[in-house]
Amino acid sequence: MFLNYLKIALRNLAKNKLYSFINISGLAFGITCFLLISIYLNNELSYDNFHNEPEKIFRILRDNEDPDNHYLIGYTSGPYANALKNDYPSYIQSVTRVMANDGVVDYKDKTFREERFFFADSNFFEFFNFPLLIGDKKSVLTDANNVIISKETAKKYFGDANPVGEVITVDKEMQFKITGVFDNNNLNSHLKFDFLGSLLLIEKYRWFSGWWNNALSTYIKVSNLNAEQKLKELFPGFMDKYFGEDFKRIGNKIGLTIEPLEDIYFNNQTQFDFADHGNKTSVYIFSVIAFFILFIACINFMNLSIAVSAGRSKEVGLRKVIGAEKKNIAYQFIGEAIVYSSIAFVISILLLEIILPYFNSFIGKTLFINYGNIGLALASLIFIIIVGITAGGYPAFVLSTVQPAKILKDDGASFKSGKSILRRILVVTQFAISIILIIGTILITKQMNYLSDANLGFNKEQVVLLNVDNGTFRKNIPRFKEILERESGVKSVTAMSGEPGGFHDNYAFKIEDKGEEYVRMRILLCDEDYLKTFGIKVIEGRDFSEDFVTDQSEAMILNETAVKSLGWTPQTAVGKLILINFIETTYRRVIGVVEDYNFTSLKNKIEPLAIAVRGDFRKAAVKLNGDDVKGTLKTIEKAYASVSPGYPFEYEFLDESFDKLYKSEHDAQILFRNFSVTAILIACLGLLGLVMYSAELKRKEIGIRKVLGASVAGIVALITKEFLILVVIANFIAWPISYYFMNEWLSDFAYKINIGLESFLISALIAFAIAVITIGFQAIKAALANPVKSIKYE
Amino acid sequence: MIKLVNLDKYYKNKFIKTYVLRNINLEINEGEFVSIMGPSGSGKSTLLHILGMLDSPSEGEYYFFNEPVHKMSERQHSELHKNHIGFVFQSYHLIDELTVFENLETPLLYQKVKSSERKAMVADMLDRFKMVAKKDLFPNQLSGGQQQLVAIARAIISNPKIILADEPTGNLHTNQGKEIMDTLKKLNDEGKTIIQVTHSEENAKYGNRIINLMDGWIEK
Ligand SMILES: Nc1ncnc2c1ncn2[C@@H]1O[C@H](COP(=O)(O)OP(=O)(O)O)[C@@H](O)[C@H]1O
Numbered sequence A: 001m002f003l004n005y006l007k008i009a010l011r012n013l014a015k016n017k018l019y020s021f022i023n024i025s026g027l028a029f030g031i032t033c034f035l036l037i038s039i040y041l042n043n044e045l046s047y048d049n050f051h052n053e054p055e056k057i058f059r060i061l062r063d064n065e066d067p068d069n070h071y072l073i074g075y076t077s078g079p080y081a082n083a084l085k086n087d088y089p090s091y092i093q094s095v096t097r098v099m100a101n102d103g104v105v106d107y108k109d110k111t112f113r114e115e116r117f118f119f120a121d122s123n124f125f126e127f128f129n130f131p132l133l134i135g136d137k138k139s140v141l142t143d144a145n146n147v148i149i150s151k152e153t154a155k156k157y158f159g160d161a162n163p164v165g166e167v168i169t170v171d172k173e174m175q176f177k178i179t180g181v182f183d184n185n186n187l188n189s190h191l192k193f194d195f196l197g198s199l200l201l202i203e204k205y206r207w208f209s210g211w212w213n214n215a216l217s218t219y220i221k222v223s224n225l226n227a228e229q230k231l232k233e234l235f236p237g238f239m240d241k242y243f244g245e246d247f248k249r250i251g252n253k254i255g256l257t258i259e260p261l262e263d264i265y266f267n268n269q270t271q272f273d274f275a276d277h278g279n280k281t282s283v284y285i286f287s288v289i290a291f292f293i294l295f296i297a298c299i300n301f302m303n304l305s306i307a308v309s310a311g312r313s314k315e316v317g318l319r320k321v322i323g324a325e326k327k328n329i330a331y332q333f334i335g336e337a338i339v340y341s342s343i344a345f346v347i348s349i350l351l352l353e354i355i356l357p358y359f360n361s362f363i364g365k366t367l368f369i370n371y372g373n374i375g376l377a378l379a380s381l382i383f384i385i386i387v388g389i390t391a392g393g394y395p396a397f398v399l400s401t402v403q404p405a406k407i408l409k410d411d412g413a414s415f416k417s418g419k420s421i422l423r424r425i426l427v428v429t430q431f432a433i434s435i436i437l438i439i440g441t442i443l444i445t446k447q448m449n450y451l452s453d454a455n456l457g458f459n460k461e462q463v464v465l466l467n468v469d470n471g472t473f474r475k476n477i478p479r480f481k482e483i484l485e486r487e488s489g490v491k492s493v494t495a496m497s498g499e500p501g502g503f504h505d506n507y508a509f510k511i512e513d514k515g516e517e518y519v520r521m522r523i524l525l526c527d528e529d530y531l532k533t534f535g536i537k538v539i540e541g542r543d544f545s546e547d548f549v550t551d552q553s554e555a556m557i558l559n560e561t562a563v564k565s566l567g568w569t570p571q572t573a574v575g576k577l578i579l580i581n582f583i584e585t586t587y588r589r590v591i592g593v594v595e596d597y598n599f600t601s602l603k604n605k606i607e608p609l610a611i612a613v614r615g616d617f618r619k620a621a622v623k624l625n626g627d628d629v630k631g632t633l634k635t636i637e638k639a640y641a642s643v644s645p646g647y648p649f650e651y652e653f654l655d656e657s658f659d660k661l662y663k664s665e666h667d668a669q670i671l672f673r674n675f676s677v678t679a680i681l682i683a684c685l686g687l688l689g690l691v692m693y694s695a696e697l698k699r700k701e702i703g704i705r706k707v708l709g710a711s712v713a714g715i716v717a718l719i720t721k722e723f724l725i726l727v728v729i730a731n732f733i734a735w736p737i738s739y740y741f742m743n744e745w746l747s748d749f750a751y752k753i754n755i756g757l758e759s760f761l762i763s764a765l766i767a768f769a770i771a772v773i774t775i776g777f778q779a780i781k782a783a784l785a786n787p788v789k790s791i792k793y794e
Numbered sequence B: 001m002i003k004l005v006n007l008d009k010y011y012k013n014k015f016i017k018t019y020v021l022r023n024i025n026l027e028i029n030e031g032e033f034v035s036i037m038g039p040s041g042s043g044k045s046t047l048l049h050i051l052g053m054l055d056s057p058s059e060g061e062y063y064f065f066n067e068p069v070h071k072m073s074e075r076q077h078s079e080l081h082k083n084h085i086g087f088v089f090q091s092y093h094l095i096d097e098l099t100v101f102e103n104l105e106t107p108l109l110y111q112k113v114k115s116s117e118r119k120a121m122v123a124d125m126l127d128r129f130k131m132v133a134k135k136d137l138f139p140n141q142l143s144g145g146q147q148q149l150v151a152i153a154r155a156i157i158s159n160p161k162i163i164l165a166d167e168p169t170g171n172l173h174t175n176q177g178k179e180i181m182d183t184l185k186k187l188n189d190e191g192k193t194i195i196q197v198t199h200s201e202e203n204a205k206y207g208n209r210i211i212n213l214m215d216g217w218i219e220k
C-alpha cells in the first residue's frame, strides 16, 4: 500500500514538474529558515544547562536601590564569599569566585593579547561543570601560579604538544604554570574564558580584602531550593552588618540579591558584569519569524495541493469505486505530502550547510548540525510528519470527500475547486506576513540611517582609539602625546576614562551651595585635550588648558543637562563649586559648560555629565587630519611601541566602535531584510502556482471571450484584478500589526524617527509590484494562447 | 439478490426537485444478465450508481442480499461495495499514473490482500485476459479495447458477486465491443450477476432480461 502511494506520489511529482518544483522549493525555503532559527534558538536556550543541579547555583548581585535609576551590578568584592558562607551555613553549601581580566601572554616567540584571562577559586571545576581534558578537578588550581587553558588556546600556543608543565609569562612579569586543559568548545556558558588562573594569586593583594573593591563575581550553591527566598530576606541584615557605617557615611545604601544561574545569560537588567549576554527579545522575534515562514511555506503547499487536486479528483473517484475508503484516500494524500516534505527536508539540510557558515560569521557563533544526535534525528522525523500533515491535511480532507458518482459520470464533467475562499485567505495571510516583514525592514533601516546620520554633538570621524591597559603605557602617556603631536598627520591626542559611547561611571557629587545633599551624575576624567580632540563645543566659560596648572585639581566642566538639572543657567553655573565625593576631598570650580553631546548612545537620553582633568585613563584617542591615514597609523604604531614595549598594537576607529553600540539593531536589520526577502519569495511562489492554476481552469473561458472579441489587455486585467484585490486586503491586515510592533521596537530609542505613512505605502508598492510581475506574466501567457486550441482542449 | 422498492432519486435545486428516477421497483436474482436501456438522460447511469452504492437514493428501499442498504452508513456502503461489486465504465477510467499491473493490484490493496497472494491473483488475471506482455504499460499506451479489458479485469479481480457495466462498449469499435461482450457473457456463465447499460439492441441480447428506462420510469 505504502509503495503504491509512493509510486503515485513520485509519478505525479514528475508529471507536474513545475508545480512540484514550486511546491518543494517553497517548502524547502521554509524549512531551511525554520531549522536555521531552531538551531540558533537551541543554542541560545542551552546556556549554562550543563552544570550539575544548575537550579541550585546563583550569582550574587549588588542592587543600587536608587528608585530613579534602578539597576543590578554583577561585580562583588572578595570578602562576600566567605562572609556569606560563614553567616548562612544552613543555606549555602559552597561558594566560588570568578574574576575577569585580560593580559598580554608570552610563550617563547609567541605574544598575544588575551581578552579572556580569568581567575577563579580552586574549587571552580568542582563547583561548575566545565569538563577537563587534562588535569584533576580538585588540584588544578591549588597553587597561586597555576593556570588552565582551553583546548583552542593550547592549540594556538603549543600546537599538538602537551601544554601541561609549560610556563607562560603574563604582562611581562608574572609566570604561570599550565596545569590542565579544559574543553568549552560546544558548551555555552555566560562565563567565557580562554585562561583560568588561580585566584590565590590575586588574594595576596591588599585591595582584594576591601569590601568596596568590587572586581569579581561571586557564585553560591544553595543547599535547598527554599534558600533563594530565605537568603533574599536575610540580605538587608547582611549588608547592614558589613556596610552599616559606610552607608551612614556616604548617605547611600546598596542592596544585595541573587539570581539563578540559568537566568544570567538573558538578564539585561544587570548593567555591569563580565558575563556573556543574550537577548531574549531576539529569541522571541526569531521564534515568531521562524514559525511565520514555515507557516507561509505550508500555506503554499496546501494552496498548490488544493489547486492540483482538482486534477486528481478523478483518480480519487476511481479509487473509491474500486474499494478505497475515505481514510485510505486521506492517508494517501497525507503520505504524498510527507514524501514532499521529506524531499524538501533533505534539500533544506543541504541549503543549511551552505548557509550556516555565513550565519555563523554573522552572529559570531559556531552553530552546526549535529548529525550524530539520535534525538535530533527523531525530532526531524516527527517534524517532517507534522509538516506533511499540516500541509497535506486539508487537501486530503477535501479529496477524501469526493463523491465518485459525481466525478465519474460519463459525460466527463469534472470536479472543480473553483474560487475556494480558503485558498484566498491563505494567499492573503502570506502576503500580510510578507508586508509586515517589509515594513519592519524599511523602518529598521530608516532608524539605523537616522542613528548614523544623527548629530551627536561631537566629531567621531578620523579618531583612532587605543586601550590604556598596561602600567607602562599609562605612565608614558605624556611622552606618547609629545611624540605624536609633532607629527603632521595628527591633529591632537588625548587620554580619558572612556571614549564617547564608552564607559562613563556614575558618581555622587556634593554641590557647595546645596548643603549635605548628594547629586548623582555621570563622570568623565580626562586630560586637557579631550574637548578639542572630539570637537565638543564650549558654550560658556572656557576649555581646560595646560596654561592653568590648577585645572588638574580645581576645575570642572559640566554639560547643559547637568546645568539644567542643578537648576542653573550656563552663565550662573560658571564659578560654582562641586566635590567629586568618592575620589576627592576638595571642591572643584566650574570653569565652563559644553553643549550636550551623546556620550552614551542614541538609545539613551543625554544625562548630566561632569568632566574633570584627572589621570585616570583607560583609553587614548588620536585625532588624524585625514591626509595619509595608513602612514599615520604606522607612525602611531611606532610611537606606541616606544612607550609600551612588548605589547601588541591594537586600535579601533571611534566611528566603528560607536556603530557597535547598535550591533543588535544592525543585526536585526540584516535579519529582517533576509527574512522578508525569503517570505516574499515564498509568497510569490504560492501566488504563481495559484495564478497558473487559475489560468488553466479559465482556459476555456478565456478562449470563448477571445473568440467573442475580448482584447489581450482585457483578459490580462481580468485575471490580474482578481489576485491584486487579495494584496490590497493583505495590506490592510498588515499595517496595524506592523505599526504596533515597530512602535514597540522604536520605544527602545530615546532618539527615533516618526513612523510615517510613507514606509507603509512603499511596502504596499513593493508587494504590488512583485504580485503584478508574478501574476502578469502568467496572465499574458494565458491571454495570448490560441483560443481555438483552448476550446477544443476541454 | 437485489431488490428496489419504490425508489426515487431527485436533485434539489433551490426549491425545485428534479426527478431522475421515479418509483423504481425492481428485483434481480443471482446469476442474471440484465441490460438497462433508454435514451440519454433517462437515468440509467444514476440507477447503476445507486445499485453500486456510489450514490444513494433520495427515497425508497434498497435490499442487497436482504440487507437494507438504505439504512446503512457510508462506511458500511464502502464495505459492501468493495467486497461484492465490480464497476466497468464507458470511458474505462483506469488510473493514468499506474501501470496495468498496478491498476489491477490496487483493489486488492484496499482489501488488504497479502503481497504474495496479490501478485498471484494479478498474474492470474493478466494470464486470463492475455495481457501478460502489457503489464508494465500505462493506460495511455493501450488501445481502447485493451483498456476496457483491463477495466473488466480490475472489476472482477477481487471476485465480486455482481458486475455493473455502464455502456462498456460505448467508446469501442464493433469488433472490440464484441470481445468485451463475449467476456461479460463468459463471466455470466461462470455465475457472476451482470447489469449493463447499453444503447445497442445487439448487446442487450447478450442478457436474459431488458429493463427500459424512460424519463426515470421503468417502462412496463
Ligand atoms: N448532480 C446532478 N444534479 C442535477 N441533475 C443531475 C445531476 N447528475 C445527473 N443529473 C441529471 O440526471 C439525469 C439522468 O442522468 P444519467 O443518469 O446520467 O442519465 P443517462 O445515464 O441515462 O444518460 C440527467 O438529466 C442529468 O442531467
Ligand SMILES: [Mg+2]
Pocket: A410, B044, B045, B046
Ligand atoms: Mg449515462
